[in-house]
Amino acid sequence: MPVLTVADYEDLARAKVPASYWGYVSGGSGTERSMVANRAAFDRFALRPRVLVDVSTIDTSVELLGARLAGPVLVAPTAYHRMMHPEGELATARGAAEAGALYVTSYFSTQPLPDVAAAAGAGARWMQLYWLKDRELFGSVVDGAVAAGFTALVLTVDTPVVGRRLRDLRNELVLGPELRAANVGPALGNAMRRGEAGRSAVADAANRAFDASITWDDLAWLRERGGLPVVLKGILTGEDAALAVAHGAAAVIVSNHGGRQLDHAVGGMDALPEVVEAVAGRVPVLVDGGFRTGTEVLMALAAGASAVLVGRPVLWGLAVDGAAGVRGVLDMLHTELAQAMALTGRPTIARIDGTALRTFPR
Numbered sequence: 001m002p003v004l005t006v007a008d009y010e011d012l013a014r015a016k017v018p019a020s021y022w023g024y025v026s027g028g029s030g031t032e033r034s035m036v037a038n039r040a041a042f043d044r045f046a047l048r049p050r051v052l053v054d055v056s057t058i059d060t061s062v063e064l065l066g067a068r069l070a071g072p073v074l075v076a077p078t079a080y081h082r083m084m085h086p087e088g089e090l091a092t093a094r095g096a097a098e099a100g101a102l103y104v105t106s107y108f109s110t111q112p113l114p115d116v117a118a119a120a121g122a123g124a125r126w127m128q129l130y131w132l133k134d135r136e137l138f139g140s141v142v143d144g145a146v147a148a149g150f151t152a153l154v155l156t157v158d159t160p161v162v163g164r165r166l167r168d169l170r171n172e173l174v175l176g177p178e179l180r181a182a183n184v185g186p187a188l189g190n191a192m193r194r195g196e197a198g199r200s201a202v203a204d205a206a207n208r209a210f211d212a213s214i215t216w217d218d219l220a221w222l223r224e225r226g227g228l229p230v231v232l233k234g235i236l237t238g239e240d241a242a243l244a245v246a247h248g249a250a251a252v253i254v255s256n257h258g259g260r261q262l263d264h265a266v267g268g269m270d271a272l273p274e275v276v277e278a279v280a281g282r283v284p285v286l287v288d289g290g291f292r293t294g295t296e297v298l299m300a301l302a303a304g305a306s307a308v309l310v311g312r313p314v315l316w317g318l319a320v321d322g323a324a325g326v327r328g329v330l331d332m333l334h335t336e337l338a339q340a341m342a343l344t345g346r347p348t349i350a351r352i353d354g355t356a357l358r359t360f361p362r
């Protein structure tokens with residue numbers, strides 16, 4: 001069967017991944033309405049094409065915090081890539097670099113940061129962080145990211161505690177020995193104890209380690225420690241977007257964490273307009289949650305996003321064909337975007353603006 005869509009990658013990946021790992025990747029929290037909301041939002045938008053525009057050359061390239069990228073589709077941070085492929089994050093880093101895409105490496109990478117950096121080569125890379133109670137350990141991971149040449153720190157702010165992911169609780173999720181998180185110390189890195197009825201070893205380890213007391217005032221410490229741009233991931237309101245800019249965020253990522261954190265949270269595409277309005281062009285606004293086609297990427301750009309991140313699609317590509325699968329998914333989204341740009345009469349990313357979008361009331 002030819003692989004023609006991101007959804008085709010999902011179908012092929014499902015057959016390759018053990019059931020409890022598939023549940024971890026596919027699932028959301030609670031009723032999973034936040035996950036559904038991400039996809040449902042696209043039904044409330046339609047594109048307004050312009051015709052008789054010279055679209056003989058299409059340029060999808062963008063620049064983001066100093067990185068030149070082949071297109072506006074980034075790899076979202078996702079944990080435990082060795083669930084999908086034996087090479088894990090090394091294959092992801094190679095595939096993303098080959099596609100000219102920026103890779104946001106998860107705090108829960110199963111490969112050491114220097115190895116991920118080496119695999120990425122000249123590829124753009126940011127490092128995602130969860131704030132730990134153990135400030136010394138937290139700081140040492142920041143130092144490690146800086147030393148490995150990551151060029152921005154992405155602090156995920158929607159996870160003071162882990163969402164109630166029922167698929168993981170039902171599957172009594174435990175990780176095999178190859179799935180040690182390689183960069184975060186043994187207490188958090190090791191979620192391999194025996195399964196317990198109704199519990200997820202991964203969520204339990206995270207809940208013990210994450211610092212649920214941090215506030216806006218702590219961000220200065222992180223900016224100082226890393227000396228890198230700090231991007232906040234998991235912003236869903238205009239109020240928090242304004243605070244993020246006021247506290248020195250270099251960019252914000254509008255995200256409900258793929259529907260895995262707050263149940264009934266607003267979807268990424270639905271939250272985007274109020275964040276764009278509050279930020280008012282002062283820093284780039286990125287968005288994720290449910291993006292599966294280039295046309296959907298174009299919708300987000302028209303609504304004011306500078307770029308889009310994809311989480312599960314990259315994992316599906318990784319499971320299907322390692323680095324080549326990751327590259328395949330990212331190339332597919334950029335190719336689809338280029339076609340949508342031609343068909344809407346917008347030959348460059350800068351030409352995609354709000355006039356390309358019609359929004360239907362909820």
Ligand SMILES: Cc1cc2nc3c(=O)[nH]c(=O)nc-3n(C[C@H](O)[C@H](O)[C@H](O)COP(=O)(O)O)c2cc1C
Pocket residue numbers: 024025026038076077078079106107108128156233255256257258259260288289290291309310311312313
């Ligand atoms: C399996 C999985 C693991 C994830 N791990 C992380 C993580 O370690 N850090 C983080 O900030 N977000 C994490 N996320 C959330 C993603 O960064 C992103 O917000 C989400 O996947 C986007 O939605 P999509 O999967 O529909 O594209 C994870 C998501 C999935 C599906």
Ligand SMILES: CCCCCCC(=O)C(=O)O
Pocket residue numbers: 079108162200202203206257260
């Ligand atoms: C199950 C808890 C692990 C949290 C870290 C990975 C993550 O963000 C995720 O969504 O999963």
